[in-house]
Amino acid sequence: MRDVAVVGFAQRQLQDYDGSPQCAEMLVPLFADCYEQTGWTKKDIGFWCSGSSDYLAGRSFSFVSAIDAIGVLPPVNESHVEMDAAWALYEAWLKIQTGEVDTALVFGFGKASAGVLRRTLALQLDPYTMTPLWPDTVSIAALQARLGLDAGLWDEAAMAEVVNRSLTDAEKNEFAVRSGGSSVEELLKRPMFADPLRKHDAAPVTDGAAAIVLAAGDRAREVRDRPAWITGLSHFTDGLHLGTRDLTRSASAGRAGAAAGASAGGLTDVEVAELHAPFSHQELILRAELGLGTDARINPSGGALGGNPMFTGGGIRIGEAARRIWDGSADKTLGHATSGPALQQNLVCVMSSEGASN
Amino acid sequence: MSRTLSAPVTVAFDYTRSVGPVLGRFLTGLRDATFVGARTSDGRVVVPPPEFDPVSHRPTTDFVDLPDTGTVSSWTWVSEPVAGQPFDRPFAFALVTLDGADAPILHAVDVSAPDQITTGMRVRARWAAERTGLITDVVFEPADAAGTAAGTDAEPGAAAASSADPVSGIVTPVSLDYTYAASPEESAFFRGLAQGRIVGQRCPSCQKVYVPPRPACPTDGVPTVEEVELSDTGTVTTFCIVNVPFMGQKIKPPYVSAYILLDGADIALQHLILDIPVDEVRMGLRVKAAWKPREEWGTTIENISHFAPTGDPDADYDTYKHHL
Numbered sequence: 001m002r003d004v005a006v007v008g009f010a011q012r013q014l015q016d017y018d019g020s021p022q023c024a025e026m027l028v029p030l031f032a033d034c035y036e037q038t039g040w041t042k043k044d045i046g047f048w049c050s051g052s053s054d055y056l057a058g059r060s061f062s063f064v065s066a067i068d069a070i071g072v073l074p075p076v077n078e079s080h081v082e083m084d085a086a087w088a089l090y091e092a093w094l095k096i097q098t099g100e101v102d103t104a105l106v107f108g109f110g111k112a113s114a115g116v117l118r119r120t121l122a123l124q125l126d127p128y129t130m131t132p133l134w135p136d137t138v139s140i141a142a143l144q145a146r147l148g149l150d151a152g153l154w155d156e157a158a159m160a161e162v163v164n165r166s167l168t169d170a171e172k173n174e175f176a177v178r179s180g181g182s183s184v185e186e187l188l189k190r191p192m193f194a195d196p197l198r199k200h201d202a203a204p205v206t207d208g209a210a211a212i213v214l215a216a217g218d219r220a221r222e223v224r225d226r227p228a229w230i231t232g233l234s235h236f237t238d239g240l241h242l243g244t245r246d247l248t249r250s251a252s253a254g255r256a257g258a259a260a261g262a263s264a265g266g267l268t269d270v271e272v273a274e275l276h277a278p279f280s281h282q283e284l285i286l287r288a289e290l291g292l293g294t295d296a297r298i299n300p301s302g303g304a305l306g307g308n309p310m311f312t313g314g315g316i317r318i319g320e321a322a323r324r325i326w327d328g329s330a331d332k333t334l335g336h337a338t339s340g341p342a343l344q345q346n347l348v349c350v351m352s353s354e355g356a357s358n
Numbered sequence: 359m360s361r362t363l364s365a366p367v368t369v370a371f372d373y374t375r376s377v378g379p380v381l382g383r384f385l386t387g388l389r390d391a392t393f394v395g396a397r398t399s400d401g402r403v404v405v406p407p408p409e410f411d412p413v414s415h416r417p418t419t420d421f422v423d424l425p426d427t428g429t430v431s432s433w434t435w436v437s438e439p440v441a442g443q444p445f446d447r448p449f450a451f452a453l454v455t456l457d458g459a460d461a462p463i464l465h466a467v468d469v470s471a472p473d474q475i476t477t478g479m480r481v482r483a484r485w486a487a488e489r490t491g492l493i494t495d496v497v498f499e500p501a502d503a504a505g506t507a508a509g510t511d512a513e514p515g516a517a518a519a520s521s522a523d524p525v526s527g528i529v530t531p532v533s534l535d536y537t538y539a540a541s542p543e544e545s546a547f548f549r550g551l552a553q554g555r556i557v558g559q560r561c562p563s564c565q566k567v568y569v570p571p572r573p574a575c576p577t578d579g580v581p582t583v584e585e586v587e588l589s590d591t592g593t594v595t596t597f598c599i600v601n602v603p604f605m606g607q608k609i610k611p612p613y614v615s616a617y618i619l620l621d622g623a624d625i626a627l628q629h630l631i632l633d634i635p636v637d638e639v640r641m642g643l644r645v646k647a648a649w650k651p652r653e654e655w656g657t658t659i660e661n662i663s664h665f666a667p668t669g670d671p672d673a674d675y676d677t678y679k680h681h682l
Contacts, residue, residue, distance in 0.1 A: 018362045020541035025573035028581055042579065058369050058536035068572055071579025115536045119440040127373060127530050128381050129406045129493045134442035135464060139451045142434030143464075147453075150432070150477050195435040195472050239412060243453065243461040244404055247432075 003355035004096050005220035005227030008034040008105075008213025009319035013307040015177040016113050017207035021057030023109040027069035030211040034105060038213055038223045042071060045213075046101025048078040049092045051085035051108040051311045055120055066109060077101065084108060085210060085315030086276075086337030086347045092214050093233055102216045108312030109209035117205045117310065124340055126240050137341065138202055141279040142194040144247040144342045149196055153248050154284045156196065160187040162280040163200045163305060170302025177307040178204045200305070203278040208309025210316045217355075228322035228333070232260030232350035242342060250282075250289050253336070253346035257290035264332075264350040268293045271330040274317035276337045278304045285343060286336060300324070314338060318349050325353050363545040363657055370533035377527055380409045380418045385525040389491035393424040393483070395459055402460035426483035427501060428456035435472040441533070444497050450475045454498055467498045474500070491525035543571040543582065548657040550587075554649065558623055560584040566624040590647035590662070592620040592627075593673040595682055599636045614639045618665055619681050626681060629659070633666035642672035 010033035012026055019025050035041060048070060052063045063080045070076055079095075081087045085108025092104035112120075118136035125131045148154050161184055168181030193199045213223075220227040236252035236259070238245050245251065261267040273296050277283035287298065301320040304313050314337020321335035331353045339345040377385055380396070384406050387394035396407030397420040407418050433452040439445060444466035452475070453462035468484065469475045480501035489495040540548060543559055547570040550557035559571035559582035566575065567586050575582050597616035614636050617626035631639050633648070645665040655661045 018360065018364075018539055020362075020539060020544060020573065022541070022573070025541055025543075025581065028574050028579060031579065055534070058367055058534060058538060068574040068576040069579055071575060071577055073577040111539075114538065115534055116440055119442070120534060122442075123532065127375065128377060128385070128528065130464060131532075132442075132493050132530055133444055133451075133464070133466060134440060135451055136436075136440055136443075139434050139436055140464075143432045143451065143453055146432045146434065146477065192435065192472070193437060195437075197434070239408075241406070241408065241461075242464055244408065244412060 002097055002099070002216045003220070003229055004093055004214055004216050005224070005229045005355065006212060006318065006322035006351060007215045007220050007223040007227050008037040009211070009322055010034050010037070011175055011208065011210040011312075011316050011319065013175040013177055013206050013208035013309050015204060015206060017111060021059045021111045021114055022062045022065035022068075023111065023209055024066050024069040026209045027066060027107060027109060027211070030107065030209055031069060031105070034211050034213050040103075042076070045103055045105045046077060047092055047095045047104040048076050049088040049095075049104060049106050050080050051083050051088040051315065052080070052110055053082050053311055055123055056110045056112060056310055057114055083311070084337050084339050085212070085312045086318055086335070086349070087235065087339070089212060089214065089315060089318060089349070090233060090235060090347060093230060096214060096216050102219045104214045105211060106214065106315065107209065107211040108309075108315045110310035110312060111207045112205045112310045113207050138194045138197065140242065140341045141202065141282070142197045143242070145201070145279065145281040146196050148248045148281055148284070151248055154281060156188060157184055158284060159201055159280040160184040162283045163187055166299055166303045166305040167200070169300055170306030173302045173306055175307060176302050177206050179302060179306055197279065201280040203304040203308035203313070206307045206309045206313070208307065208312060210309070210312040210319060212315055212319050224326055226326055226328060226353050227355070228325035228351040229353070229355035230349060231352045231355075232262070232264035232348070234259035235345065235347035237340070237345040240340075240344065247342055248285070250285050250343040250346060253286055253338070253343060253348070254289040256346045256348040260348040260350045264352065267291055267334065267350070270296050270332050270334045270350070272297045272300060272321060272324045273334040274299055274301060274303065274321040274336065276304055276314040276317045278308050278313070278338070280305065282338070282343055290334070290336070290348070292334075314347065321349070322351055325351055361545070362539050362542055363548055364537050364539040367536045367538040368533060369536065370531070373530040373532060375528055375530065377525060378409060380407050382525050383407070383421055385491040385528065387423070388493065388495045389489045389522070389525055391426070391485045391489065393426060393456055395422045395424050395456070396420055397422055403458060404461045405456055405459050405463050422458070424456045424458050426456070428454045428459070428481055428498075430467070430475060430477055430479045430481060431455045431462045432477060433467065433475050441535070444494065452481070452498065454481055465493075465496070465498055467500075469500065492528060541573045543573055546585065547571055551659060551661050552655055552657045554652070554655065554661070556588045556590055556620060558586045558588050560586050567622060568625050569620060569623045569627055586622065588623050589621040590649075591668060592618040592623070592645060592665075593678050594631065594639065594641060594643040594645060595619050595626050595678050596641060597631065597639050599639075612636045616665070618645060619678050624681060629662065630664040631666070632664040640672070642675065642678070644668045644670040644673055
């Protein structure tokens with residue numbers, strides 16, 4: 001295995017971005033930010049990989065238009081996944097492992113406000129027995145939340161604690177589109193939206209984009225004193241049908257965490273974990289599945305409840321976790337991304353200040 | 359005035375799918391007012407039946423007819439329904455475990471307030487009068503509402519439809535509404551057209567002029583910032599004769615769709631060439647925009663009805679060979 005690190009990260013999160021769904025104008029300054037952080041130009045990038053979905057934009061091949069933001073003369077080595085940018089990062093990491101390239105720039109973008117997000121996402125479901133009912137994402141998460149409440153695995157106060165901590169932390173995040181904690185008592189007084197979920201239990205609809213730079217070995221060391229070395233990276237998926245899996249758990253998150261932790265010396269000593277939990281109770285499920293230590297700091301950025309740009313919300317978790325290594329505030333961090341209904345697909349990226357061969 | 363122009367867009371299409379032996383059996387059951395589940399290798403009865411066993415990965419073959427009564431395993435209140443959902447008024451989505459099944463099915467329950475549904479509540483199916491073999495042929499209602507609800511109650515396993523052919527395919531209509539917003543650069547182009555102007559933008563790096571302008575120069579990856587007003591006269595660089603009729607076509611074939619390099623631009627614009635027999639259109643033909651009457655103008659490229667020959671001599675190949 002080659003030592004590969006996260007060495008650059010830039011993001012924008014907006015609530016109602018009025019530019020075009022192709023997002024090229026939003027990506028241009030993000031790439032410029034990445035060049036400034038690394039001292040590189042586009043000629044130094046060996047591979048480009050993006051995550052987005054045309055269903056979000058209502059426009060075909062929007063990822064092709066977004067390539068304009070790169071400037072592709074001479075032509076670039078490029079790929080795309082119809083997934084969160086975290087999965088584009090996985091592909092880029094793999095590309096670097098092949099030895100074909102040493103560096104990669106990964107990006108994700110999405111204009112969730114162009115349509116009705118909770119409805120658009122019904123298209124990720126089984127098209128025979130689920131999509132025709134148009135079950136919206138908030139309803140599906142609410143069914144999951146109630147199963148845990150009824151089983152006594154968590155209570156409404158625990159969910160409100162997640163919200164309160166996230167929105168309090170989001171106050172320090174300049175990119176958060178929702179922030180401002182209050183108290184568990186006050187949060188529990190607010191009305192139900194999708195019983196048992198209140199509006200603050202669900203991530204806000206967020207437009208945005210993010211870019212992450214990966215580099216191998218000495219290319220990483222030329223950029224950062226403390227590169228965020230990826231010591232474990234894994235993803236798993238659960239079945240599509242909600243009825244055939246235990247929704248109070250996320251078996252795929254557990255397996256991804258175990259696999260990523262196996263190569264990283266476990267997850268019990270992770271100091272900072274950025275968990276992609278678009279619904280408050282999902283953070284509780286993820287914490288349990290990943291087996292994080294009780295002193296792990298969860299989502300100091302405020303997490304997805306402060307802003308969740310589709311197709312890059314998970315990538316941002318990896319970027320935020322990497323920043324904690326760069327600035328010396330942690331030696332071992334974890335970034336997690338989810339996709340699909342009710343935590344169906346999960347990716348775990350463990351990062352460390354020490355590379356395996358350091 | 360907002361920074362960008364926007365307009366509503368609806369993207370709609372029908373997914374037409376074949377359903378195979380397992381889902382076909384389930385959907386045929388729905389048409390016949392029966393729930394068909396399957397026994398999986400771990401001994402569970404699951405509905406809808408999975409096409410392949412989640413443990414052994416073998417095709418599912420052990421089907422089980424289930425009653426149309428069950429218990430709510432989980433529920434949520436849909437306070438603001440979205441288009442396409444089973445009800446256009448508030449209702450409940452629920453996981454319903456049918457009697458005899460070990461895994462729940464996701465569906466809608468017809469109750470009028472959240473205090474009318476609880477975990478553990480008994481429900482029963484209410485079948486549509488006209489059933490075609492879709493998941494929308496049925497909704498659930500509280501079991502004690504049976505006989506009093508307004509909907510049609512069909513007898514489970516009604517013999518009437520059982521002689522019909524099995525369901526082998528379904529159509530899933532998809533219709534999504536968006537607000538499409540043009541980029542600031544595209545917005546400047548469309549606002550120019552509303553004034554009878556064709557506006558391009560120049561890349562500060564390679565100096566190329568793009569029309570319509572784009573948020574970034576695809577060669578250099580930098581915003582195209584300098585606005586350039588272009589002539590409405592140009593040269594045909596390439597073209598095709600459209601002979602094929604298609605839905606939504608506005609002109610009877612044959613007609614010509616062409617790339618037109620406007621004087622002063624580096625990228626050709628696509629438009630129609632009319633007022634000339636199709637077999638006389640050629641590369642190098644000089645053309646000019648035929649504008650609609652001013653009172654019909656909006657923020658659209660359709661302000662230009664088409665391009666027509668100027669009558670001038672053809673352009674020299676060397677003048678456009680770098681723009682093909």
